[in-house]
Amino acid sequence: MKTGTFSELEIQQKENPKPVIIHIYTSWCSVCKIESFQLNKDKKLVQLINENFYLINFDPEKMKEKISFQGKEFNYLPNGNSGIHELALALSKNKNQPLYPLWIILDKDQNLIDYHEGLFKPEDMKRKLEKVLKF
Template sequence: MKTGTFSELENFEKQNQKPIIIHLYTDWCSVCKIESFQLKKDKDLIKMINENFYLINFETEKAKEKINFQGKEFNYLPNGNSGIHELALALSRNKNQPVYPLWIILDKNQNLVYYHEGEFKPKKMKEKLDEITNL
């Protein structure tokens, strides 16, 4: 599955506007690991994402670089031995602690079209992405 970064997004958007999938996860999240394994097995879903979307996998507790997104600057917030990125908090509806995994789908104009907390089963994801590509 092709993935990009927030810093690449601006250049990519100038060349080829597509809807954006932002996948927020952590390395300690067991549901995230199970979901990732299921998604990687689904060749049709991978093809659909690669052809029609720009995917950003965002590890919210490891990404420490400054990120500019939608005209705002976001930084990593350290907290003892760990921390969280401000962007994860900004994107999440639960401002204290995001629910993982978190899937946010934006249209090609970066407007929110879908928000999904918790496991996103491949079948349901395909249905939702198909709906979005046909908007």
């Protein structure tokens, strides 16, 4: 799947507005790894996402740069040997610690369409994304 960054997203949305998928995960999350493998294996899903959405894969424990998103700036919050990006906390309903994987789907105007915590099966994701495109 083609993925981008938050900084690219601003430019892309001005040139060619599309719905956005933000996938929040961590490198240590075993469910995230299984899910990623299953989703990437589904060729129709990959094509659907690549053609109709902007996808951002976001590991909030590794991303330490400042991110501008929806007119606000978000920073990495160090905590001893680890930390978390405050954008992940802002997007998550659980403000102390997001549940992984977390999927945020926004329309082309950056309005929240869907919020999905935990494993997102390819068939369920395809159904959800096809509904988004019908709006």
